[in-house]
Amino acid sequence: MPNSPQRPRPSSFTRISMVAWREFRHTALTKGFIFGAIVVPILMFGLIALMPLLLSDKTPPLVGTVVVADPSGTILPRAKAILEKPASMQEVAQDLAEELSTTPKDTASQMGAMSKLSDLNPAPVQVEWRSERDFNAVESIKAEVRDGTAIAAATIQPDALDPSKPATALELFIPSSLSPKHVRQLQRAFRQALEDERIARSGVDAQLLERLARAPEPATTRISPQGSEAEERTELRMIVPGAFMMLLWITIFTSANYLLTTTIEEKSNKVMEVLLAATSPMELLAGKIFGYALVSTVMLVMYGGLGIAGLAAGTMLDIVPIEHLVYFLLCFVMAYFMVASMMAAVGSAVSDLREAQSLVGPVMMLLIIPLVLWAPIIENPNGLLATIMSFVPPASPFVLILRLTAATEPIPLWQTLLALTWGFACAYGMVWIAARIFRVGVLMQGKPPTPRELLRWAMVR
């Protein structure tokens, strides 16, 4: 038998470190974590990058006869030339912008407008063109479309070249089987042909007209109170606070969720009592919280590092000033201790995840607010809702980071300091309450406690 060892008693810090390291090692250094938290996001980014390739259009070519009833005889050659030449990106973008500005703001209309993006990759065209000078033959050419002899028939009224005439001066007849993409190609070709012919007849230089119509975007420069000037990137300035908040959410909730599930598992596995024979409940709780803080930090460094590297690669680091990073780290610490203490307390009090969800549910509703309202909060960081929510834990750090990094108007310094001080005080209070609930909860079995019972546990000696 091995001899009894003479050994120094391990300090509380040593035991906390051991628990923390075990939690970290068995979470972050596992295949599941590496796959779920590292490989999957990388794959997702890769997938997004490869999306155009994966979604490359394989629409069959536009094959068949197009009959054009055009007394002037000038539209067909123009339409043919346009159809056989793919639209440039600029033309599609212009079309899209026009479409979005004129379509009603309902989802279906906007989806229709967005479908114009597919014009960037038009279907190949193998069309035979037939001109029909006799405009009275419209019924016979419609019959050709009906019986499938022709894939489309266009009728151009004699007065279609008059800009004052209504849109019905140009009509397109298509069979029910023609794909939407082919329809858009034909619509675009005839509309553009008619426009070009009208311009040509007016005697105006078409290229000059195009240059005149395309006024440049205003070059916008943002001037800081210190006098420095930087090119405005409005979209990025909207996205960055949202990205900060999402990064906070993902890193904290991933590890807090691990904390919740492992605590429940240890309780249901009955390994908890073995651990409590070696550590105090407080040491165990502290070890678990610090262990998963390490997990969160690893994710933060990884995702945040990727983001910073991306900005650096695009020479856009100036949109994330250093003080925003400091605010972010403060909010990260505050949010982590709030959420982790809550999850540890709930995990210790219940026997399975379903019971945990009923306890965590109401708080999660509060935490979803920043996710849902991030855009209005960024737009108006000093609004009443934003101001109030930045003082309501555990949503406060998530709202606060949105407010602090929003570009529009700075929040008063006193509010920043008060929100940070209040937030850390709340985080401390939540850890204190969680510790007291944890101490009682880990040894409790049976039905889950009610919120009132949890409160009583927190008050117990």
Added chain:
Amino acid sequence: MASSQRFQTAAVRIEGVEKHFGNVHAVRGISLEIPERSLCGFLGPNGAGKSTTIRMIMSIISPDRGTVEVLGGSALSMKDRIGYLPEDRGLYRKMRVGEFLGYVARLKGVHATGLSRRIDDWLERLALPGVAKRRCEELSKGQQQKIQLLASIIHAPDLLILDEPFSGLDPVNGRIVLDLIREEQARGATIIFSTHQMHTAEALCDRIVLINKGEKVLDTTMADLRATHDDRGLVCEPRADPAAFAEAARARGIARHARLHDNGAVDLELADGQTTESAMSAVLEIAPMRSIALRRMNLDDVFVEIVGGSDAKGAKIDA
């Protein structure tokens, strides 16, 4: 013992301990002392308060009232000198056996140097060679139980508390654990274990604490228990009708109580003034006997008698 100079005689000293769980009064003013190096059995029916008392000794829960002193101090500060096998067994299912044992040992203050070798030695000793690299979930229930026991003694504790150490073990593994407990006592550890297996407690313990309904109802050494209960009874197998024999033994003033067994044997509790020798002669005068023997103390009977379930064991004829 590693630090025996820290305490004089009592490894565990409990004074007036009370514990409530809501409306349930789980432990009612228990006081006891467990001498160092003793092997003390905690007996009692289910729900008697044994595990609660043990958890208070371990400082896993705090008493509502009273004091608990372990190894001369608070159990919280002595955790590395205490080994504990809880009633509800638990392992990290995905953790490898060697890693789990190493983790618990390190938490208890065992130095990492040579720990792996130490674990291998112990696994060999418990007939579990080569399982160090296997995940806990891959082991059988009996193997898992031995790993849990090993986790409680890997750091060579001064006080070993085992809550139902034999439950779920087959006779072979039960024997291994029994030997291990004896060796731990021989090493110098004080051992407290709770069990429902009276014959095991009888064979192992040098001290018995019986708890019922949250109260201590018996606290004595096995020697005292035997002195009280041994030699004060006979077990007779009469060739005649056992009931008539029992009645006659009582009527002639040989026995105070007579209890009939299903196998035809009769337990006689001797009346005052009777010696075993005089009683043996007297019963032979009542009827011829297949066998006649001194009744040895039976912890089962003591348990049933004190806990109040004596009616469950055969008919009893009172004097």
